[in-house]
Amino acid sequence: MYSSTHPTNVLKFCPRCGSAHFPATSNRSFKCANCSFQYYVNASAAVAVLLFNENGELLFTRRAVEPHIGKLDLPGGFIDPMETGEQAAIREIQEELGIGIHSLKYFCSYPNEYVFSGYSVYTLDLAFLARTENLHQMIAMDDISSFEFYKPQTVDLEELPSISMKNIIKELIHREGTY
Numbered sequence: 001m002y003s004s005t006h007p008t009n010v011l012k013f014c015p016r017c018g019s020a021h022f023p024a025t026s027n028r029s030f031k032c033a034n035c036s037f038q039y040y041v042n043a044s045a046a047v048a049v050l051l052f053n054e055n056g057e058l059l060f061t062r063r064a065v066e067p068h069i070g071k072l073d074l075p076g077g078f079i080d081p082m083e084t085g086e087q088a089a090i091r092e093i094q095e096e097l098g099i100g101i102h103s104l105k106y107f108c109s110y111p112n113e114y115v116f117s118g119y120s121v122y123t124l125d126l127a128f129l130a131r132t133e134n135l136h137q138m139i140a141m142d143d144i145s146s147f148e149f150y151k152p153q154t155v156d157l158e159e160l161p162s163i164s165m166k167n168i169i170k171e172l173i174h175r176e177g178t179y
C-alpha cells in the first residue's frame, strides 16, 4: 500500500531501546511494545529561494548530488532545528552560491516527498522571494554544479523533478505582477 521507502516499510527497530517490537500504529506513527516510546513522522521544513536578475529571469541551480543529479532545482535546503525559515534561506544561499541576500518575503509553500538514502522524507518547502546586489559574484558550491537563469514561463518543467518546485513555479506564473 505504501512505497518501499515509506517509513512504515523502513523503520524496524525502536530508536530508544532497540527493540524489534516497534509496530506502526498509523501511516505516520509508531509505538514501541517494549519501552512505550512513540515516534511520529512529521513534515520536515525546507526553504526555496526566489532570486530574479535584472531581466526578470529566475535563478535555478543544477543538482550535483542524488536524488535527481543533473536536474534543475531552486536554491535552498532543509531548515536546521531551531532556525527560522529566513535564517535557513540566507545560510543556504551563502553555502550554495557564496553570496548574501536580503529583503526576504514569504511567497508560498508546497509539500514534497524526497527520497534520500532509501527513505521517504516528507517535506514542506517554503518559498521566499529575496534580493541581492551580488548575483555576478555567485560561485556554484556545496551540492550544486552550476546555476542558470530562466523566465518562469519558459523553464522546462520536465527539467525540474521536484513536484513542490514545479508548483512554486506555477504559482509564480499565476501571480505574476503581484509580488
Ligand SMILES: [Zn+2]
Pocket: 014, 015, 016, 017, 018, 019, 032, 033, 034, 035, 036, 037
Ligand atoms: Zn523501545
